Amino acid sequence: EVQLVESGGGLVQPGGSLRLSCSASGFTFSSYAMNWVRQAPEKGLEYVSVISSNGGSTYYADSVKGRFTISRDNSKNTLYLQMSSLRAEDTAVFYCVKSFGGVVYNGLDVWGQGTTVTVSS
Amino acid sequence: QAVVTQEPSLTVSPGGTVTLTCGSSTGAVISGHYPYWFQQKPGQAPRTLIYDTNNKHSWTPARFSGSLLGGKAALTLSGAQPEDEAEYYCLLSYSGARVFGGGTKLTVL
Numbered sequence: 001e002v003q004l005v006e007s008g009g010g011l012v013q014p015g016g017s018l019r020l021s022c023s024a025s026g027f028t029f030s031s032y033a034m035n036w037v038r039q040a041p042e043k044g045l046e047y048v049s050v051i052s053s054n055g056g057s058t059y060y061a062d063s064v065k066g067r068f069t070i071s072r073d074n075s076k077n078t079l080y081l082q083m084s085s086l087r088a089e090d091t092a093v094f095y096c097v098k099s100f101g102g103v104v105y106n107g108l109d110v111w112g113q114g115t116t117v118t119v120s121s
Numbered sequence: 122q123a124v125v126t127q128e129p130s131l132t133v134s135p136g137g138t139v140t141l142t143c144g145s146s147t148g149a150v151i152s153g154h155y156p157y158w159f160q161q162k163p164g165q166a167p168r169t170l171i172y173d174t175n176n177k178h179s180w181t182p183a184r185f186s187g188s189l190l191g192g193k194a195a196l197t198l199s200g201a202q203p204e205d206e207a208e209y210y211c212l213l214s215y216s217g218a219r220v221f222g223g224g225t226k227l228t229v230l
Binding site: 044045046050059104105109111113114 | 122155157159161166167168169172173178210212214217218219220221222223224
């Protein structure tokens, strides 16, 4: 069974940094692209970022470009999202999502349960 | 960036049929937008229902189907059940960029 467990969320001050992790199991992690999708409180879904299976290709939404960095460690079956220069509008639940395939344009398959990031002073 | 539009809310009677749509500000939705549909129940993570217009996930009930209809992507629910009450989101791809619709709150009443 595919399992995705996010961690690293919490309360951070505006301008601060945070690193989210997503521990994956139940599938060959190194064969699949991975995504981050977020959801602000009482709002809809927003696509954040994707990384290819080998880490060679990435994509970022304009809203996070230059502030967030997606990465992965295939030896640890773990996906990361390094977030810096955080703003109040980054407050959201962040979901880790497995893709159907290994390239960045493969779609969204299985979702984790999410980790909450709150940016506030 | 393109804007993806969905009906804010819809209501369907138990056992009834309802169609949710997903439009694009750039024009007609085509298969090359690879439409996806997701279901999210209160307090839960979303789950993928339909991918690439009309393909069902292993857990997608047979009563859900996806299509292209009148220049939009469509999700049709035939024989609605109380457990189908949820928020439904569509997602379209634009040459790598991915944009979610605002979601449709479906009430089964």
